Amino acid sequence: MMQISDSYNQKNSLFNAMSRFIGAVNNMDQTVMVPSLLRDVPLDDSGDLQAARTAKGAAANATAYFHQDADMYSAYALLKSIRNDMEWGVLQGDGRGKERAGATEVSRAEAEEDDLEKQFHYHLNGLHAVLSKLTRKANTLTNRYKEEIGCGN
Template sequence: MMMMQLMETPNQKNSLFNAMNRFIGAVNNMDQTVMVPNLLRDVPLDEEREMSSVKSDVDEGDMYSYYQLLKSIRRDIEWGVRGAAADEKRKESMEIIRRNSSVSASSSVSGSSEEDEEDDEDLAKQFQYHLTGLQEVLSKLTQQANCLTKRYKQEIGIGGWGQ
């Protein structure tokens, strides 16, 4: 299967949408390359410098568990976070929205437009902060997926192919 690469303008290069697409593409490539994921079992992450920083985040500390983690993150991006934890987060989010809505309604009744402007500015700052963080994490995860793919090729003896 051939992937089509779109031309990115300098402004689009740093978009969240493109960061997600690069990550999903890297994980898809990893998934298509890794034909026998079990070969990644017991292959330590710390042999590759770029991947050593994630070792503490993975319970088993091997390439197989990181492979599974990357696929799980891709699934969450494509399909959303599912399950009881997602339902609980959704309920919490709805409660926060309800509280903010009632606060906004009561503050607009009291005529406090300065507080509304501060809230809007705070929301904008929060959005920029989280957007930047998400883009940085996606960039690192994309590098990790590419690194894992390269490492798998080396493990099975095709390290020089398709690089």
Template sequence: MMMMMQQLQESPVQKNSLFNAMDRFIGAVNNMDQTVMVPSLLRDVPLDEDTEMSSLKSGSDDEESDMYSYYQLLKSIRVDIEWGVRRAAADERLQQQESHKTLSRRGSSASTSSYASSSMSLSEEEDSEDEDLQKQFQYHLTGLQGVLSKLTVQADSLTKRYKKEVGIGA
């Protein structure tokens, strides 16, 4: 009885967890994948007829503005979540981060001659960096949850649109 009450109390908090956002997205894409029996029927079907998906057209190339390409994109994102980001993309990000760190070090060493001359003590600087990391994490976590929520809505929308196109259900 006590455990059941604890679960009820935790539910609203857990509803907004990253794990639940990922689970809802993966569930929506799995449903989309099971519903769309003939993905090629989505070729040349424009995104702009659907209000939830119309915003996607402005961010993508004209060649890739059909529902088929978006279907493939949603499946690819699901694979990235389930299996991890593809190695090439991860390597590219690591290279970008390293070059950014190198530039930051060069800039900071040029502006100050030594740590001893800085106004902040080492422990204050570490606390500041920890706070910055926490803020960065919260910012990116919030953004990721928002993106996953939008992608979930769009996967559901694509599923409904496919059903409409092939005459299944309402």
């Protein structure tokens, strides 16, 4: 039986991907001292937007939140919200929890008929891809904020 500490050290483990994402968002949060400065500053990351359009599966759903018209502040708020959901869980009282509950009932019926191991690996791969993209987004936002306020690396 594999211990958690063994799997945590694996480069591509889910724990490691989650840790990298949470660390990047924590760094972003500590760096961005005045979040209001991010308002109306365009994301201007066409490479990430193009990746969001061409990605398939769960990764496309997560990166689609970074709309072309979005500013850095909305991306900042979204990244912090995702981090909080990961750390504290999703509250059933918010709108997202209710939407997920309906989808979960449909998924349950399908899960009984399909191969659970296949579904697990599909979603695990999707989650890992999404976390990697969100980590890059947090790091990019941190660097862009530093550029905007004139702070060097």
